[in-house]
């Protein structure tokens with residue numbers, strides 16, 4: 001299935017938000033035991049500090065995706081912020097929120 005870049009960004013954002021909700025659920029010690037899977041068991045073994053770090057990291061990733069969506073709406077998505085050349089499609093498919101082309105990312 002091929003997705004438009006915007007649809008891909010939105011699906012990444014959805015997935016990150018679902019993970020964030022789950023991680024925050026663990027912070028509040030809620031959650032349905034019957035629904036616990038490997039991710040839940042992993043989270044249950046972590047300290048609050050580790051879970052908070054994961055929640056922060058997810059929040060930062062969601063913000064990156066939101067910024068990418070804004071750039072998309074402004075017509076700047078997929079353009080390197082340093083050299084203004086297009087960012088390669090392969091790079092954008094692995095790093096949908098990339099703001100630099102592969103060359104600039106290596107140099108800066």
Ligand SMILES: [Zn+2]
Pocket residue numbers: 080081082083084085100101102103104105
């Ligand atoms: Zn560049």
